[in-house]
Amino acid sequence: MSHREQAAPRGREPACLLCRQSDADSDICGEKLFIHGFCAHENCLFFANNFPDRPVHRRGLWCLHSWEIRDVVSQAAEESCSICGQIGATIYCCRRHCDVSFHLPCARQGGCVTQFCRPFRAFCAAHRPQQAVEATPEPGTECLICMEPVEDRKTFNTMVCPACKNAWFHRDCIQGQALHAGYSSIQCPLCRNDDAFRKDLLTMGIRIPFRPPTWEDFNAFDELGDRHRRCDASECLFPGGRQEAEGQGPWELLLCSSCAAEGTLRHCSGLRDIITSWECDGCAGLGTVSSEDPELVALMKDSSDNSTDRETITCSTRNHHINTQATQSSLWNLPHRR
Ligand SMILES: [Zn+2]
Ligand SMILES: [Zn+2]
Ligand SMILES: [Zn+2]
Ligand SMILES: [Zn+2]
Ligand SMILES: [Zn+2]
Ligand SMILES: [Zn+2]
Ligand SMILES: [Zn+2]
Known part of the structure; x- marks a missing residue:
């Protein structure tokens, strides 16, 4: 049986058969x-x-x-x-x-x-689930993102950074931030912790898309400093080390075309010059x-x-x-x- 690409039905925007909504977020x-x-x-x-x-x-x-x-x-x-x-x-x-x-x-x-x-x-x-970290906001604490007051304790809507316990924010505010930053760039706005921070957000039901930050779309070159810049091959062969790369040839760094959060030097993953895009193992x-x-x-x-x-x-x-x-x-x- 062969399947052709199915075009979306014409006319009114069709609704999802599960949530029954046609214009859900x-x-x-x-x-x-x-x-x-x-x-x-x-x-x-x-x-x-x-x-x-x-x-x-x-x-x-x-x-x-x-x-x-x-x-x-x-x-x-x-x-x-x-x-x-x-x-x-x-x-x-x-x-x-x-x-x-x-x-x-x-x-x-x-x-x-x-x-x-x-x-x-x-x-x-x-x-x-609740955030495991023990923390209570000082009276008058504001959300770091919108500067409006947060509630007087951790709740569904009031969340805290598990690393510094000092950065408080609203669920909707950090969700907005996560959608912009994406998986590779989301971090605590205060202490810049990423690992524990990300894990807590995922546990609490915040969606963190696996895509490069939205600001890179506008300014791909200016933001080089924030981009992933190392070879993550299990065995890196470059004499200069994983952090180094050349502009082209066997030591050109390719970033994963899906997540942009992993990289490899061509030679370390056996990628010839004609291959222009690469996906990490994950x-x-x-x-x-x-x-x-x-x-x-x-x-x-x-x-x-x-x-x-x-x-x-x-x-x-x-x-x-x-x-x-x-x-x-x-x-x-x-x-x-x-
Ligand atoms: Zn749906
Ligand atoms: Zn419903
Ligand atoms: Zn239940
Ligand atoms: Zn807020
Ligand atoms: Zn923090
Ligand atoms: Zn390498
Ligand atoms: Zn990847």
Whole structure:
């Protein structure tokens, strides 16, 4: 069976079959996909509790059976959202015996947390995670981003940097910041911690897209100082060290075309001159899971043997922007560091 690229239906903007919205925030719901005749936001699919738990997207192609999409859509049709009351809820609180379900675009309003990284866990307002750090804002503390006062303690809407415990901000403000900065540049505005900061944001349900910061689009050359600038090959062969590179030839530094957060010198990854773009292991081996979660690794093993006869289909999305590839593939490779 061969699949052609499916064009988006003409006429009125089609609604996502899961959240039932046609104009939901694409920063949260992701691109609208048209696969096997179904229209759905990519993140509405990823969070659906019966969505296949294996890598389904590879180099611009979606590897999904039509029945897999159909299953998600038909189960969604039976479930109503605890926040807006409409049907099409595909997301369940992951706490055992909790049967609260909701739509992705309703989550924020209902105080629910959705973690935008594998294994895409979601929590209702009663079971959502709290920041582990012990901290209380001084009276009169302001959000570092909007300068408006924060609440008098950590809440769903008031968050703190886990590293310095001094930087306070509103959920919406740091979410806005994360969308601009992207995975490689998000950091505490005060102490500049990135690792612990990022981890806490992801746990608390902030979406951090895997794309270069938006300001690089405008000023690609001025921002060289902030760009990733080292060879991350497992064995770097350059005599000058990982931090050095030349403008061209075997020692030219290529950044990952998906995440821009990893680099390699051509020679260190055996890339000849004719190759102009490269993807890091994390992005190319989409679905590489961290071994921290044994449950997830087990699931991945279970489903790996039905990959032989998978149908492949080209995705076709609306609202295309330059980094489509990056945002889509990025979902599958949370921290890939060596
Ligand atoms: Zn949707
Ligand atoms: Zn809803
Ligand atoms: Zn719950
Ligand atoms: Zn704020
Ligand atoms: Zn900090
Ligand atoms: Zn190298
Ligand atoms: Zn990458």
